[in-house]
Amino acid sequence: MATSTHYLLSDENDFTATITTTFTPFFPFALAGTTEIRHDYFDTFDWRLFRAGYSLYAENSAQGFRFTLQRLQGKEVATAISSGVVFPQFASQFPAGTLQRKLQKIIANRILLPLLSLQGTAQQWTIGECTKHPIQLHAIHAAWHLPSASETPGNPFTLLSLHCPAGAKKSFTEQVRALFDSLRNATVLPENLLLSGLEWCQVSVQNISPDITFGNDPTAPASAMVVRTFQQLQHVMVLNEPGIEQGLDTEFLHDFRVALRRTRSLIKVFADLFPPDQLGQFNPQWRWLTRRTGFLRDIDVFLEAFETYRQTVPSTLAEELLPFRALLWQRRDKAHSILCRALRSRRYHTLMEGWRTMLAAQTPESDETIAAVSITRLEQSYRRLRHKGKLYHAEPTATSLHALRLAGKKLRYLLEFTLPVYGPQHLAPLVKALKQLQNGLGALNDLAVHERLIIATARQMELTRQGNRTTFMALGYIMATLDGLNAAERERIDTLWKKLATRDVHRQFQLLLAEYSPSTAPDFVQETTPSEGSHG
Template sequence: MAREFELKMIGPPAALERLRRAQWLKSLTAGRANTAAMQTTYFDTSDFSLAEQGVSLRIRKQGRRLTQTVKSLNGKTAPRWDRAEQDAAVSAVAPEPALIEDGYIRKKLTHWTEAGELKPVFETDVRRTAIPLMSEEGLKVEAAFDYGSIRALGAKEGVSQPVAELELELKEGDSAALFALARLVARETPLRFSLESKADRGYALAQGATDKPVRAKPLTLNGDMRTSDAFALIMHEGLKQMIANENAILRGRDVEGIHQMRVAIRRLRSAIAAFGNAYDHSEIARLKGEMKWIASVLGCARDWDVFQNRTFAPVFAAFPKDSGLFAMAAAIRRVRRDAWAQAVAQLESERYRLFVIDIAAAISGHVWVDQTQSQTALAEDKTCPYERPLSKTAQKCLDKRLAKVEELGLRMADLAIEERHELRIRLKRLRYSADFLASCYARKSTKRYLASLSDLQDVFGELNDDAVAVQLVGKLLQTTEDTNDEPPEADLQRAGGLVIGWHMASGERLWEQAQRRWRRFADAEPFWR
């Protein structure tokens, strides 16, 4: 199959039009623009077996020509923008598996076609203007401006979404230069980098999952793979989850979208820390700073979501006629609205758009690889950290994380409040590292350990929610005082005391539960030993 290296940018149609007419883009134009209408039908089984395997099958009608295209990931560790692609001319809008080069895919599609299981699941109707671009350095790119719609078929028939996107396909040159071009687009327009293909959007429509929060998917790693490739795959999955939750926030205003994007960022940061200094390249270090920035902005909105829905709600339900609580409810809504507005504004900012592209570029270029260190290791007949099998790195990584947890956990009963908070963070880092690397080991050995770790982490999360609640009540009182809101300050102070007291009453119970769960976790055998 041929290789397709393509970056996608999405945004308002007006922004695409401004870009298409921009003088700087015209200065790169290296030929006539070609505009064509394309109708494309995507096929899969009723349970979306192709999509589950990262494969898409489509037939596109352009003029009188019908083309069947199969796309799949370009190897197990390839990112979403680097895909294998095979085209073949067909005579009808019906799959012809015999024309597919990949033997495994051909066999599967032949079986499903003969069994009548392969059906149209969605279609796109797009008008594409393709413009050839060439830079002075010799970079050749096809810039495709797509406008149209995606429409679900089958059970969700009639449900549709508009399409307005830019595809930058590398024809000749260095992929780093293509990312530089995407950065320029992000600086000049509000277009955002996306990992969601038209096929991804079509499947979301067909499954009723548009603008929904996206959880991290289990990783499939192999102990024999190079550590550098494993690190790239973990980082890519974190980036994919982060981007996938943008629409749940920007369009869906879903509180779980905020939470899952924060999870994705924490997983990215945890991966960098887990793999050690060899992977903490200067560019990765810079990106860690950007991750901390956006996590902080999202964290503010998330704190108020939790405070309103988990901390304040049961107290208000118990005392619905309390005037102080009633006023506090209004103040919470106002502060939470402001925190959400700030989160949305930052996700729509140029800084965030560039940050996302820079992570993708770092993953694509494996920027963490120190060529000098690699060459030195080769000259000394040693295995450099990037070439080392993942199985060796995994054990060292998990041992290090567990040792950090045990340093505090073994004196659990005597921990100060600040140390409890630190233990919560260390448990979270161990959990993410264990999640990343669990697939290198037998599932039976990982299941019990991960379950006990998850239970322990949950109770520490509840304890943290209570600790954050005290801080937020203070901020709420200060905010209300600054704005001279009514009712009298005394009513709000009383309400704040009621909220804090309600949850402090459960604090001792939670801490006793945490100690019991720690003992159960300490008895669990680490699956990597």
């Protein structure tokens, strides 16, 4: 197995002298040449690669750019050569192969942004007399560059990179590595240089995901934990504002809206921990912001699914959808402009500053713990979900489906907030079943939104005399596809609801209540336990 070891030299005066005086008495050294090096590291805004345990960097090659996906522990996972003159920004733009498949799985549709750049010169040496599998040494004099200060590099440093190929003789490799390890003026660095670069440039990996929790201390004061969570969610929204305005990718708006929805959900559930109407006074403004962000997100989700829908149209009609798609992009551009104006408006800044000021002024009014306060709300939300599920199971109308979706969303957010508080042993089965149900309900809601978008855009095409009869025929095929998907998704939701309403899931919730709210557990069991043979 090939390995690489990096040594940071504390004496930067003459690394060539270090090599020749230290090693040539023991092993034959040959200078192979000197080259310019540049390693550009990339990741998504929310550090998806790093949080998954990977790094991605690009370097120049004779064919273009060579991209390397590497584990943070150092092992190389996949490489690809891109012959273009511009870095690919999305996983779909990379050459087909292992690297593209892995990137698509990790980063999905997020844009890759520059993270760090290692730039300098490298002397390449070969060690030993073996020509088939030579051990290579790169003596590198370089500096780290941040994207925000590319013209002002950090302090230069010198490192030795020892590369031992898999085919090198084991005993010789061990002798070489032992000699390098004995260097007095050298510090061993992680095999993945990105880790050293982040430390060198004092870049910290931020958790900017909207999936925020109350933490894992069940004795923490409830009001303080809720305030802290509100502040973290607002921070996520603020961090995503520039990406929304620049239109870098659709996930900036997605994360912004998730943080917004979680904020509204927390207000509904925990408002009684605060003085009367202190949180409720902001509800009209949060609703306004939800509406302002909703239409653009609806179009983004539809455009992501459009290619899949287009493939259901006969090939003779597929090209007729181009005018429809062009008009949809025009509507998206207009929705984006409206949202950007809203984010720059006085109303938005008054909302955010007022919310921030109100949270900063909060003082705890109760000594109740987050575990004690949350358990009663979990019980209420769970009861409500089961009730809405029974109503939908008895009469599956659009109204009962919408009510089930809202109840499920509220409980899911509350479960995700509190999962570390109570531990996964009780909540994990319920969280898993609820996520599956919510995904199904969300997919069904998306299908309804897509139908409305098609109808509204087709009417606009008719009024403006864009497209022709064959365009509307092609849209008819998509509408038929959506109708079939709708029916299949409703059947799937019935199955997912039955999984959620099983005795096993219910029993785990009973155990949680027995541990954290023993006084309510008997009444809960009597009122909500499914009867024999019932899914409800």
